Amino acid sequence: MKVFKPGDIKHIDNLCVDKYQIPTLILMEHAGIKISEEIQKKFNKESKVLIMAGKGNNGGDGLVVARLLYNLGYKVKVLYLGNYKTGDSKINFDILNSLDVYKTNSIADLGELLLWSEVVVDAIFGVGFRGNLVQEYIDIFSMINNSKRYVISVDVPSGLGSSNYTFNNIVVKANKTVTLGCLKENLLLPTGRENSGELVVSDIGLPKDLMEQFEVSTFLITPNMAKELLPKRVENSHKGTYGTGLIVGGSLGMSGAVILAAQAALKSGIGLLYTLVSEKLVDVIENNCIESITIPMPKGLIELDKYLKNTKSVAIGPGLSTENNEVLFLYFVENYKGSMVIDGDGLNLLANLKLHDLICENHVLTPHPKEMSRLTGLTVEEITSDPITVAREFSVKHNCTLVLKGSTTCIATKDGDVYLNTTGNNGLATGGSGDVLAGLIMSFMAQGLSQDEAAILGVYLHGLTADIISEGKGYYSLLPSDIPKELHKGFKKIQKG
Ligand SMILES: NC(=O)C1=CN([C@@H]2O[C@H](COP(=O)(O)OP(=O)(O)OC[C@H]3O[C@@H](n4cnc5c(N)ncnc54)[C@H](O)[C@@H]3O)[C@@H](O)[C@H]2O)[C@@H](O)CC1
Numbered sequence: 184m185k186v187f188k189p190g191d192i193k194h195i196d197n198l199c200v201d202k203y204q205i206p207t208l209i210l211m212e213h214a215g216i217k218i219s220e221e222i223q224k225k226f227n228k229e230s231k232v233l234i235m236a237g238k239g240n241n242g243g244d245g246l247v248v249a250r251l252l253y254n255l256g257y258k259v260k261v262l263y264l265g266n267y268k269t270g271d272s273k274i275n276f277d278i279l280n281s282l283d284v285y286k287t288n289s290i291a292d293l294g295e296l297l298l299w300s301e302v303v304v305d306a307i308f309g310v311g312f313r314g315n316l317v318q319e320y321i322d323i324f325s326m327i328n329n330s331k332r333y334v335i336s337v338d339v340p341s342g343l344g345s346s347n348y349t350f351n352n353i354v355v356k357a358n359k360t361v362t363l364g365c366l367k368e369n370l371l372l373p374t375g376r377e378n379s380g381e382l383v384v385s386d387i388g389l390p391k392d393l394m395e396q397f398e399v400s401t402f403l404i405t406p407n408m409a410k411e412l413l414p415k416r417v418e419n420s421h422k423g424t425y426g427t428g429l430i431v432g433g434s435l436g437m438s439g440a441v442i443l444a445a446q447a448a449l450k451s452g453i454g455l456l457y458t459l460v461s462e463k464l465v466d467v468i469e470n471n472c473i474e475s476i477t478i479p480m481p482k483g484l485i486e487l488d489k490y491l492k493n494t495k496s497v498a499i500g501p502g503l504s505t506e507n508n509e510v511l512f513l514y515f516v517e518n519y520k521g522s523m524v525i526d527g528d529g530l531n532l533l534a535n536l537k538l539h540d541l542i543c544e545n546h547v548l549t550p551h552p553k554e555m556s557r558l559t560g561l562t563v564e565e566i567t568s569d570p571i572t573v574a575r576e577f578s579v580k581h582n583c584t585l586v587l588k589g590s591t592t593c594i595a596t597k598d599g600d601v602y603l604n605t606t607g608n609n610g611l612a613t614g615g616s617g618d619v620l621a622g623l624i625m626s627f628m629a630q631g632l633s634q635d636e637a638a639i640l641g642v643y644l645h646g647l648t649a650d651i652i653s654e655g656k657g658y659y660s661l662l663p664s665d666i667p668k669e670l671h672k673g674f675k676k677i678q679k680g
């Protein structure tokens with residue numbers, strides 16, 4: 184599903200007017216109709232609705248809502264923050280002036296108005312919000328957030344920056360956000376998701392042709408997309424049909440990482456699995472992954488060639504340790520020509536040894552923000568405040584697939600597309616869930632998916648399975664090892680569509 188940037192919205196706006204001859208006043212009316220319909224679904228005509236109308240077009244949408252609800256018989260009061268000297272908001276302000284709707288621009292009355300209200304329509308800022316907040320707005324936002332009223336945000340919760348930024352760390356916290364015409368990037372990033380409440384994308388009459396033809400480079404992973412990516416299972420098949428994979432990792436004390444990755448690979452349909460681990464770990468791996476073939480680390484790495492010949496994909500890094508593994512890591516990055524997931528200490532070795540020039544299109548890198556920081560030299564804050572751009576720039580520069588993990592994971596391709604994943608929950612924030620993900624991606628590449636496809640499906644399935652488990656277990660008790668065990672439920676849900 185297409186996801187739009189603030190710049191795209193401006194462009195769409197202009198095209199509506201110039202190419203499709205649709206005045207924005209019509210779109211504003213549609214926006215108002217859609218918001219008022221959402222209110223009617225939840226609140227009856229006895230309800231008291233406070234409209235907070237900002238000075239731009241977002242405020243104009245709010246003024247339309249005020250008129251429509253007033254006409255329907257709702258008790259409506261408006262606190263407006265603009266002068267409305269020109270444009271569509273002025274037209275709607277003038278119309279409202281001709282009606283007997285209570286209006287004030289006195290912010291000092293906000294406390295009383297909030298006490299009076301049952302529903303607050305947050306039409307203070309939309310996608311035109313920029314920069315910092317002055318104290319007056321910080322106070323307004325705090326009062327709304329502390330009011331315990333039902334808040335419905337128009338387009339975006341007010342104060343949400345264009346990416347994952349927050350200015351002065353405050354955003355209006357909505358119960359529901361009705362976003363207009365199309366999905367916006369910032370709503371899908373963590374700050375947007377935390378503050379939007381239930382998210383509804385509302386059709387406001389933007390031309391179908393325009394929206395279909397408009398090119399974007401950010402997408403939301405949908406159930407349908409995941410379904411289409413599932414590797415096909417065929418009746419007449421054998422283990423060779425579903426590919427051979429290899430997990431390289433597991434230093435002393437970290438055998439669990441390999442076991443988790445291996446369980447995930449085995450439970451996601453791989454044909455044959457090898458694990459390559461330190462000799463001392465062979466027994467523990469064999470005991471826990473009876474379907475895999477365990478290879479003890481040979482003295483001469485050249486001995487690995489006979490295994491690698493038939494191996495379609497590798498995951499290197501789970502539990503590997505950065506100590507004494509430089510030669511091994513370099514061997515794989517330089518010699519292995521199949522698809523390869525580089526995870527955990529594989530990423531740290533990549534960063535420590537400055538091997539960025541060896542990253543190529545066969546590689547899927549799966550850093551969390553701290554590992555990304557080591558890879559890029561950016562701070563964690565710089566990465567998390569604009570993860571889409573950071574991920575995109577890296578994948579294009581290094582011609583690889585990058586999975587930047589987070590509560591919204593960004594999968595960036597070498598072509599510059601970014602896929603956002605919103606499955607998963609805070610129960611995944613436990614050491615080991617990344618190993619499961621690495622095993623899944625490796626498994627899907629062994630089964631014939633491209634690097635991008637495997638990353639998209641792996642990330643989606645990983646989060647979806649966690650969500651399914653959490654429905655029964657809650658978030659506290661979710662363990663990475665639960666995911667391979669319950670993976671069949673994730674697959675089933677994807678297959679159903
Ligand atoms: N794109 C479209 O096709 C449509 C957009 N509509 C609405 O228009 C909105 C965008 O309208 P605008 O571009 O007028 O922008 P907004 O209404 O989001 O905000 C812009 C106003 O806020 C002020 N502002 C921005 N940052 C500020 C800050 N940090 N502190 C104080 N003031 C600040 C600006 O000076 C300007 O007056 C959308 O979010 C949506 O609600 C709808 O009317 C329907 C059609």
Ligand SMILES: [K+]
Pocket residue numbers: 241305306307308309336337338339340341
């Ligand atoms: K808003």
